[in-house]
Amino acid sequence: MAAPAGELFAARVGRLAIRSLYREVALDGKPGLVGPTGNGSHPDMDFTTFMRSLQALRGYFPAIAACGLQRPGFAPLRALGIAAEADMLAATAAVNTHRGAIFNLGLLCAALGVLQAEGAASSAEAACAVVRRCWGADILAGLSETSADAPLSHGLIVARRDGSGGARQEAASGFPAALNVGLPAYRAALAATGDGELAAMQALFALIAELEDTNLLWRGGRAGLDYGRRAAADFLAAGGVLAADWRTRAVGIDRDFVARRLSPGGSADLLGITLFLAELDGLA
Numbered sequence: 001m002a003a004p005a006g007e008l009f010a011a012r013v014g015r016l017a018i019r020s021l022y023r024e025v026a027l028d029g030k031p032g033l034v035g036p037t038g039n040g041s042h043p044d045m046d047f048t049t050f051m052r053s054l055q056a057l058r059g060y061f062p063a064i065a066a067c068g069l070q071r072p073g074f075a076p077l078r079a080l081g082i083a084a085e086a087d088m089l090a091a092t093a094a095v096n097t098h099r100g101a102i103f104n105l106g107l108l109c110a111a112l113g114v115l116q117a118e119g120a121a122s123s124a125e126a127a128c129a130v131v132r133r134c135w136g137a138d139i140l141a142g143l144s145e146t147s148a149d150a151p152l153s154h155g156l157i158v159a160r161r162d163g164s165g166g167a168r169q170e171a172a173s174g175f176p177a178a179l180n181v182g183l184p185a186y187r188a189a190l191a192a193t194g195d196g197e198l199a200a201m202q203a204l205f206a207l208i209a210e211l212e213d214t215n216l217l218w219r220g221g222r223a224g225l226d227y228g229r230r231a232a233a234d235f236l237a238a239g240g241v242l243a244a245d246w247r248t249r250a251v252g253i254d255r256d257f258v259a260r261r262l263s264p265g266g267s268a269d270l271l272g273i274t275l276f277l278a279e280l281d282g283l284a
């Protein structure tokens with residue numbers, strides 16, 4: 001018997017989510033980040049840890065897309081996200097690989113479910129607008145909440161110390177960094193080179209240059225964030241991936257990030273989201 005349409009839809013969304021996260025981690029030479037041939041500023045994880053994490057999340061993205069078909073409030077999405085975090089931590093021996101992605105990409109998968117239920121076409125702009133419209137207020141409420149079951153995260157610590165809205169602000173605002181920075185950089189570099197990996201690298205540097213990445217803030221404070229953003233902006237000003245010597249420059253930035261223990265983990269998550277959004281037009 002054929003699977004119901006909702007199940008097929010959710011499975012398609014889930015496959016796109018996993019593929020986008022795979023493309024992010026498989027991109028080699030990212031500064032300070034884990035890739036297939038290095039672990040950047042992360043002694044506690046490597047490429048295999050990320051593969052285990054992705055395997056553990058295979059069921060989550062279709063499940064949250066299917067939940068979106070019911071046009072849910074925030075509470076059921078949060079419950080799915082918390083369960084997925086537990087699955088991730090069990091698969092990685094308690095290393096945090098995809099916390100941001102579980103949250104960000106989970107919300108976007110649910111948004112696609114809402115659009116499908118409303119009979120609306122899916123696009124990057126429409127999916128981001130659903131997240132803002134349907135769940136933005138509940139997401140922001142979490143910024144001021146702490147309790148025994150919601151202990152202080154690194155993001156909440158830097159929110160209080162440095163006044164950064166972090167992952168919650170980005171999601172509640174409808175992912176402006178992914179829509180207005182990552183996606184245009186990705187599309188322009190893809191048009192110029194025809195190479196998806198080069199385009200992804202350009203998008204990553206564009207995101208690092210602009211984002212208030214709470215991982216950079218957590219690891220390096222305001223000076224670390226400023227350093228990381230300036231290094232990425234200089235890379236782009238020198239031509240980014242269109243410059244003949246871009247790989248040498250990227251290797252130098254990676255070396256500098258590792259020497260300072262800096263990791264742009266939030267920008268890496270938003271690259272995963274950018275790659276997801278780039279494939280949304282026409283996903284029915």
Ligand SMILES: CC(C)(COP(=O)(O)OP(=O)(O)OC[C@H]1O[C@@H](n2cnc3c(N)ncnc32)[C@H](O[C@H]2O[C@H](COP(=O)(O)OP(=O)(O)OP(=O)(O)O)[C@@H](O)[C@H]2O)[C@@H]1O)[C@@H](O)C(=O)NCCC(=O)NCCS
Nearest residue numbers: 081096097098099100103106153154155167170214265266
């Ligand atoms: C709402 C949550 C995302 C929690 O957010 P919060 O800010 O309170 O908590 P964090 O634990 O800091 O996680 C946020 C992660 O989001 C990524 N991120 C950072 N900046 C941004 C940004 N500006 N925009 C978007 N996303 C951003 C980033 O994720 C990556 O970093 C992870 C590694 O982080 P961490 O362990 O802190 O780093 P290390 O430096 O390695 O630690 P040490 O070695 O020093 O110990 C990595 O996983 C990347 O993903 C931030 O870390 C959400 O998690 C939440 O509330 N969940 C509950 C479930 C829920 O509500 N779900 C809703 C429906 S899905």
Ligand SMILES: Nc1ncnc2[nH]cnc12
Nearest residue numbers: 025033034097265268269
């Ligand atoms: N490739 C990566 N390396 C380190 N942290 C990350 N968070 C998301 N992707 C990451």
